[in-house]
Amino acid sequence: MHELGIMMNVVQTVENFARKNDLTQIETLVLQIGELSSVIPRYAKACYPAAVDGTMLQNTKLKMEILPGNCLCSDCRSVFNYLDNKGICPDCGSKEWDLLGGREFQIKEIIAC
Template structure:
């Protein structure tokens, strides 16, 4: 389960931001998870709850924003949300697509207690 290593990296990032802002604790962590990121939200939650014990995030809630896959058709220049893993432009039927969003996981925000 690679979510454990993802959470370890996330905790390092959170701790660095908390330290830079002289925070005593973190009350909320908001992440954006792309549907094509390979991250399973329920497994990320389990990993986060496991790793947060005895850290600056011990009392933090994890909020996950699930991001649809957004593509741009390079043929007709229209953006669309990829539905049901169908990587075909719904406007022109083209396959010449560029993925714009939904492949990554981002730390969006933290609520820090000072």
């Protein structure tokens, strides 16, 4: 489970941002995680309390937004969800597509008190 290390890096990044911007308390941290990302949201959420323990984010709420793994069909140009359709275009049956999104892992928002 690599999520603990990732969440500890997120905490460090947010703390650095807070120091540079003279923030003393953060209310909410919002992360965006693509459904095709190597980060598993439920594991990241489970690791969060350990990652923030003893830091300025200790009392911070964590919110996660899951971004869909959408593809653009190379043949018919339809947009479809990769997981829902197992990588096959539901409109034309093509297995040729370009990934539009879903591998993201990013800090979307830091909400200060």
